[in-house]
Amino acid sequence: MFRKGGGGGGRYIYSKKIHKKTDPADSWDVEEDAIITPEDEEAEDTEFTEGEATPKVSKKKVVKVEENRSKREHVNVVFIGHVDAGKSTIGGQIMSLTGMVDKRTLEKYEREAREKSRESWYLSWALDTNQEERDKGKTVEVGRAFFETDRKHFTILDAPGHKSFVPNMIGGAAQADLAVLVISARKGEFETGFDRGGQTREHAMLAKTAGVKHLVVLVNKMDDPTVNWDQGRYNECKDKILPYLKKLGFNPAKDLTFMPCSGLSGYGLKDQVPETLCTWYRGPAFIPFIDELPSLNRKTDGPFIMPIVDKYKDMGTVVMGKVESGMARKGQNLLVMPNRTQVAVDQLFSDDYEVTSVGPGENVKIKLKGIEEEDVSPGFVLCDATNPIKTGKVFDAQVVILEHKSIICAGYSAVMHIHCAAEEVTVKALICLVDKKTGEKSKTRPRFVKQDQVAIMRIECYGMICLEQFKLFPQMGRFTLRDENKTIAIGKVLKVIE
Template sequence: MTDTSDLRSPTPDPYLSMDLLRFTTAGSVDDGKSTLIGRLLYDSKSIFEDQLEAMETSSKARGDENVNLALLTDGLKAEREQGITIDVAYRYFATPRRKFIIADTPGHIQYTRNMVTGASTANLAILLIDARKGVIEQTCRHAFIADLLRIQHIVVCVNKMDLVDWSEEVYQNIVKSFREFSSRLQNIVEVTFIPASALIGDNIVDKSTNMPWYQGPTLLYHLESVYVGADENHVEARFPVQWVIRPHSDEWHDFRGFAGRVAGGVFKPGDEVQVMPSGFTSKIKAIYSMDEKLEEAFAPMSCTMTLEDEIDISRGDMIVKPNSPPEPSQDIEAMICWFSSGKTLSGRGKFLLRHTSKEVKAMVREVKYKVNINTLHKIEDDLEFKLNDIGRITLRTSAPINADAYKKNRITGSFILIDEHTNETVAAGMIL
């Protein structure tokens, strides 16, 4: 990467060296989620005067006593009328260190599909616990979804500490019971506990003076400093080809570039590569980001590669390294979340399966079990998937896909199922 910021201004502009953190929040009306997001946005000066005025006007019209910060995230008419968040809302704020993308999702069980959607691109999840209520069913559900979607960093924010007299004992009990539950989860790398009061502002942006017994970071400090660079897989090289660039111009007569976004590993000019599924090998000639030649490319960079040899490569193929190829397979075992409200899934359903840039037909061979996402118990007597159901199935595809385990790679380990007749996205899948 060339950073030219220092060429333009005498002091390097911090905005040009910021990185990005995507996080998700899930919660219902009462646990203070909107207040928390409102505080992060407001204290980082990301709420503007005209937005605040619009909120004040709407709050008054609704008869709310204080400015209702939920009105900021609930953007659709139906959401404001019903006072609930229906869809995933994306919010943005930045500090001099990082830009943040919040996928704000509703917490109720009927919106599991929205939580799954929001979690799919997040590096970190904030789980809100009301200090008066402790770990409840909803907490476990959110933790399960975060774990299923392989969010590696969890922040358990024990909110409303002001309502339990800032009690360390209450806080420690919650920490203990969450740890008991989370020991059954598999993917979470790091759990950070923060006692807070979003309403008063304690430990959100500013350190609390009410809880001297807590020595850890504030929420914002943690969000700014948590290291997520290791979340991508930089070992097994994966480059799904999206588009083949053939300029047909005099200047670039023989140019054949393979365009895509690196999904894993590190590619460098000179590296030996293998093309899946044909298995042909070649060497990387050059890697371009427009007219700039790159020394290396890694996830999540978009680039264009040229190879030394003329090999037939098209969209849907994958360029990998021969020392760690994916396993092309027609038999896929996966956890899925069912998204369709109109259709259900029972054995032998037929769908289109989209995996990276490849689309194949797929048939459900077996439904193994569903999961009760509140208790984590397996359900084996009712195997029909309805909206929001999560469970394990096996699929047979019409052609091999270059599958990785979702645990190893979130991009090459995930797929969606599409109903051929309605074109609806009916399920999200994570390969086991």
């Protein structure tokens, strides 16, 4: 039931959805202002409207199939944060509290963990399923599981915290609608995660770039002997991280929520923290809070688009991903881009349940006919046969340089992460600089760009990739550039040169 991705290095990269209307007056004087302007946010929001899907039905078969589709709203939640903050443990505890992993299994994990004198790790084993992850206590691939409430179906994406596995983490964030930043309140651990070199900052920034609209900050390990549910320590962690999150563009009034909790004991996750332990926080617990968040606008009437995150062989070729727009039904003909391979849908699974149709926001596995497993790579896109997604090698983009010691000029190369694809790219030409405050473009071509500058540049990919203009389809048009294990820039596609 808790299957991690098959082969393909376990890279999970999908795309993003909208959480709620953003007021243009929100903090735009931030690192990202050049990348996503208020107009973009408005465009992004208005684009996702509910509508009736009009599936194409082939004329040959008129067999009536009983419709079965997930009725609850699907929400994808990614857990991010520094290594050892307790992401997997909280994920495992949620699975236990909602009854998605049974008591006997957890008792078995607890016994095995005790034998390795790692008692406190047993909950994380519900999500860290391979041996290497269990031995080292480090998540490597994005773990996946799901739980349900009466109203919603949540897919948990447990992202790795270690800086060597940030590309996998970008994959998790790219599939998410909601991000949960886990920080440890234990003395010394919060500081290590938040100071330069810690992953707390980079993860929060990548979640924002990935288009995640709402961020819940869980202050974990509040039951640690060095903390003991102390309000002073909780406020200290909150006050240190808040200015940084504001600078990224999260608005504390609308899309930021702080909560104390303990992943190991489960306090603050499903039920409120008992008053005997904590008198000062009487807000909602984590699960009821995310259950009450407003519904997302999903694009049900557009053409079908699903970036492929992973694939494996199982009596046929099975591809995994998150549906970005449109609907797919059993028996429908689709295209795999950029190879233009025609395929037919054989079976559909939404989080391990077999269904006859899937819609936007669902994490799905689709068994395809007409393609071999080795002909599919993560980063390919499964899409509508009559209205396929754009492909290209060269495109113009607006890029913000976040941190880079030297200058960047034509000929510079890096790795670009866009939806599920990771591709080597080279800067072909610098077109102009953009003023961060006024948005004005320079008249002359710059010879180089450096840290904190915004430029429009022409970028060439090593191979053919699927992408769209940011203003038409934000999920397929925003990307990050990474070099030497650091995220150096974020950008949006302005124009694809055919």
